[in-house]
Amino acid sequence: MPTIRPSSDLRNKYNEISEFCHKYSEPVYITKNGQGDLAVMSIATYERLVGKFELNKLLDEGMEAVKSCRVVPAESVFEKIENGLSK
Structure with missing residues (x-):
């Protein structure tokens, strides 16, 4: 099940989101006005994903x-x- 957070959490709870991304190696989906807007992930997870694409x-x-x-x-x-x- 994806982790979905509002954009205000990115500003107000950055450390919590960062810790989650590093601990679970999964992206956090950020919504803006109730709509999907961004996916945030650790650099390690991003590099692994790009490596798979390559x-x-x-x-x-x-x-x-x-x-x-x-x-x-x-x-x-x-x-x-x-x-x-x-x-």
């Missing part, structure tokens, strides 16, 4: 490369690396 993007790119036959066998990649290191 990973999914890379996985999608890899799957698209496989579908369009833009792949190289791992053995040949390792061979090129080894040859480059031995120069």
Whole structure:
């Protein structure tokens, strides 16, 4: 169940909201005039979320490369690396 707080709590109870976000690694949804307005979360939670988006993007790119036959066998990649290191 999401945690929903009015915008006045962001001003008046900032420390309480901050502690919740850090303790539970979940966002707090802030309302303004009864409507959803913001989502507040810790930096650690935000970075984890962005990391998941980046990973999914890379996985999608890899799957698209496989579908369009833009792949190289791992053995040949390792061979090129080894040859480059031995120069």
